[in-house]
Amino acid sequence: MGAQDVASGECDGSGTAVQDVLAEVLSVEPLPLPYYALHLKVPAAFGVSAPGQFVMAMASPSELRLKPFLRRAFSVFDQEPLEGATNGERHIQLFGKIIGPGTSSLAECRPGDEVAVLGPLGVGFTLPSRGRAALVAGGVGSAALLLLQRALSERSVEHDFLYGGRSTVDLAASVTFAELARRSGGRYLPSTEDGSTGHHGLITEVLAEGLAESRYQHVFTCGPEGLMRAVARLAAAHDCPGQAALETAMGCGYGACLGCAVQMVNGEIQLCCKHGPVFDLAEVSW
Amino acid sequence: MSPNTQPGSTGGEVSSATDGRGALDLSVRLGDLELQNPILTASGTFGYGLEFAPLTTLEQFGGLVTKGLSLAPRPGNPPPRICETRGGMLNSIGLQNIGIHAFLDDVLPGLADYPSQVIVNLFGTAQADYVALAELVDAQAGIAAVELNVSCPNVKKGGIEFGHDPKMLSGLVSAVRSATSKPVIVKLSPNVTSPAELAKSARDAGADMISAINTIIGMSIDTWSRRPRLHTVRGGLSGPAIKPIALRIVYDVVNAVDCPVIAIGGVEDVDDVLEFLIAGASAVQVGTALFRDPQRGPSLVDELESRLAEQGYSSVSDIIGSIVLPTPRDEEHP
Ligand SMILES: Cc1cc2nc3c(=O)[nH]c(=O)nc-3n(C[C@H](O)[C@H](O)[C@H](O)COP(=O)(O)OP(=O)(O)OC[C@H]3O[C@@H](n4cnc5c(N)ncnc54)[C@H](O)[C@@H]3O)c2cc1C
Numbered sequence: 015m016g017a018q019d020v021a022s023g024e025c026d027g028s029g030t031a032v033q034d035v036l037a038e039v040l041s042v043e044p045l046p047l048p049y050y051a052l053h054l055k056v057p058a059a060f061g062v063s064a065p066g067q068f069v070m071a072m073a074s075p076s077e078l079r080l081k082p083f084l085r086r087a088f089s090v091f092d093q094e095p096l097e098g099a100t101n102g103e104r105h106i107q108l109f110g111k112i113i114g115p116g117t118s119s120l121a122e123c124r125p126g127d128e129v130a131v132l133g134p135l136g137v138g139f140t141l142p143s144r145g146r147a148a149l150v151a152g153g154v155g156s157a158a159l160l161l162l163q164r165a166l167s168e169r170s171v172e173h174d175f176l177y178g179g180r181s182t183v184d185l186a187a188s189v190t191f192a193e194l195a196r197r198s199g200g201r202y203l204p205s206t207e208d209g210s211t212g213h214h215g216l217i218t219e220v221l222a223e224g225l226a227e228s229r230y231q232h233v234f235t236c237g238p239e240g241l242m243r244a245v246a247r248l249a250a251a252h253d254c255p256g257q258a259a260l261e262t263a264m265g266c267g268y269g270a271c272l273g274c275a276v277q278m279v280n281g282e283i284q285l286c287c288k289h290g291p292v293f294d295l296a297e298v299s300w
Numbered sequence: 301m302s303p304n305t306q307p308g309s310t311g312g313e314v315s316s317a318t319d320g321r322g323a324l325d326l327s328v329r330l331g332d333l334e335l336q337n338p339i340l341t342a343s344g345t346f347g348y349g350l351e352f353a354p355l356t357t358l359e360q361f362g363g364l365v366t367k368g369l370s371l372a373p374r375p376g377n378p379p380p381r382i383c384e385t386r387g388g389m390l391n392s393i394g395l396q397n398i399g400i401h402a403f404l405d406d407v408l409p410g411l412a413d414y415p416s417q418v419i420v421n422l423f424g425t426a427q428a429d430y431v432a433l434a435e436l437v438d439a440q441a442g443i444a445a446v447e448l449n450v451s452c453p454n455v456k457k458g459g460i461e462f463g464h465d466p467k468m469l470s471g472l473v474s475a476v477r478s479a480t481s482k483p484v485i486v487k488l489s490p491n492v493t494s495p496a497e498l499a500k501s502a503r504d505a506g507a508d509m510i511s512a513i514n515t516i517i518g519m520s521i522d523t524w525s526r527r528p529r530l531h532t533v534r535g536g537l538s539g540p541a542i543k544p545i546a547l548r549i550v551y552d553v554v555n556a557v558d559c560p561v562i563a564i565g566g567v568e569d570v571d572d573v574l575e576f577l578i579a580g581a582s583a584v585q586v587g588t589a590l591f592r593d594p595q596r597g598p599s600l601v602d603e604l605e606s607r608l609a610e611q612g613y614s615s616v617s618d619i620i621g622s623i624v625l626p627t628p629r630d631e632e633h634p
């Protein structure tokens with residue numbers, strides 16, 4: 015990990031035009047199981063992702079697999095120019111947790127393999143220009159928050175990184191998150207349910223403390239639905255605005271199947287892949 | 301790519317083979333509906349077409365079938381609406397759509413720039429809805445045909461009753477028939493004992509074409525939470541998993557009616573396209589395959605062209621219905 019800073023898209027959260035490209039696997043970086051980072055070389059045509067945007071990825075696209083059959087959604091974890099690139103190719107990273115056929119098929123890639131990557135997709139985070147932010151990650155949900163950290167740093171927005179997991183192993187890539195948070199002037203606040211690292215308990219307990227001290231003017235979160243729901247309640251209770259990157263099941267990722275419905279408070283249905291994946295915490299019907 | 305074709309040649313235009321055999325004609329004629337090639341999008345898997353112009357080559361499709369349109373916009377079913385199954389997926393979108401008026405005003409004009417024929421997929425909850433929809437599109441020059449969805453498994457009160465009852469179906473089809481001069485395609489449900497019987501009723505009532513199949517009702521359970529993986533519990537199965545069933549139904553329908561048949565169900569590669577054509581379908585719709593690969597339509601057109609050239613065909617129509625059935629002698633040696 016530890017890619018250097020890159021320009022991270024525009025601040026309204028939408029990025030460059032969508033492309034469907036064949037990426038080359040540079041390496042699969044093993045992290046403590048079940049986590050991994052997939053390093054990909056994408057052609058120059060592949061756009062720069064805004065924080066919160068995602069891709070639809072599929073290993074060995076030339077063969078039809080029965081399982082996984084569809085592509086899987088991954089946040090663009092990191093991006094940077096590729097050293098020694100001859101045609102403007104760039105390096106993007108996906109951060110995965112093996113939970114099923116899709117995430118394991120990408121973890122099993124070898125250097126030189128092809129991965130089909132469609133993106134950048136969706137509307138990412140709307141960036142604040144002042145105030146202090148809490149970034150609340152649950153496990154692999156942290157994948158959506160690194161580009162956000164970089165963008166906040168560029169805008170000199172101080173942020174704390176609150177990283178929750180069952181155990182220390184679930185705080186993968188914590189060094190990178192911690193360093194960026196500290197460099198912004200903020201804190202790195204981990205928690206584990208088994209008490210092996212940081213606060214012994216839930217990460218929302220750490221957030222509640224900060225909110226009670228009026229420490230935060232913005233909350234950003236990505237993780238399991240239960241976590242994001244709890245974050246939404248806490249933020250609402252403290253009148254703190256916030257955004258969540260949702261992980262709704264997706265069929266296509268580009269607005270064609272209408273499968274990724276998100277129920278909104280106002281009764282509307284929105285599409286996670288098109289109107290999101292980042293939504294205002296207060297607008298989602300949790 | 302076969303050496304006989306130009307990579308990237310557009311499917312519809314007559315493209316030249318270089319070996320002197322002459323041009324390979326991909327165009328097909330389905331009654332009054334002429335398509336530059338037999339590859340169409342399947343309803344509900346490609347929105348209204350225009351949204352995906354940046355992701356594919358729209359002009360390479362023979363036809364674009366819209367998401368199912370109703371008189372008023374519909375919000376669709378609550379989530380979760382889709383889940384993956386082995387070799388396919390279940391969906392219960394619930395016919396979410398922008399409504400016919402928004403389509404005609406905001407989308408249709410933009411589609412005029414493409415040579416692909418636009419087919420509107422229509423559904424309602426009562427016969428009067430279908431008739432009103434057909435009347436609305438009748439005057440629209442940019443619409444080549446209407447496809448009646450009488451087979452969606454995902455709405456409680458949807459077109460499905462029509463698709464299950466031959467009497468109701470023929471009443472509906474003849475009413476729509478008199479409401480529009482456009483070719484009428486009736487899209488059949490596979491969730492009945494004899495789709496061929498329903499095809500006959502539709503044809504006798506004035507349908508110009510039959511398309512088949514819509515999704516097959518299925519179900520899936522998450523074994524961790526023990527919850528159904530769709531909010532509606534049941535949903536429609538699509539993708540390669542359903543192709544053999546679709547092929548059997550298409551073949552039966554082809555043998556039951558004297559009109560063109562459009563095949564739908566699990567088309568993934570050029571062999572799937574050829575199987576349907578050989579069984580007698582005049583065109584095929586590609587659905588779920590587009591989710592994995594939004595460029596699948598144009599690439600199928602290219603692959604079809606090179607495969608037909610490789611096999612020495614000069615026209616796609618020559619392969620339609622060319623199935624070679626077992627002779628009595630073959631049957632003696634099972
Ligand atoms: C916009 C977006 C961005 C995303 N970004 C990322 C990302 O960066 N990294 C990442 O890893 N994922 C990300 N996801 C999530 C990922 O796309 C999905 O989890 C995907 O379905 C995984 O595919 P799979 O085939 O591995 O597992 P699937 O088989 O599709 O799904 C896993 C299923 O397994 C079951 N399951 C397995 N283990 C357990 C368990 N211990 N407890 C309970 N249930 C269990 C559950 O039914 C669960 O639904 C993102 C999703 C979205 C929508």
Ligand SMILES: Cc1cc2nc3c(=O)[nH]c(=O)nc-3n(C[C@H](O)[C@H](O)[C@H](O)COP(=O)(O)O)c2cc1C
Nearest residue numbers: 342343344368391449513514538539565566587588
């Ligand atoms: C997400 C999704 C939405 C669909 N929506 C419609 C629809 O609105 N109207 C319709 O007639 N068929 C609809 N269908 C059915 C398809 O048009 C097609 O008949 C079916 O998916 C089988 O083809 P396939 O295996 O190539 O996907 C839908 C299918 C899917 C997967």
Ligand code: FES
Nearest residue numbers: 266267269272287
């Ligand atoms: S995933 Fe297909 S519309 Fe969002």
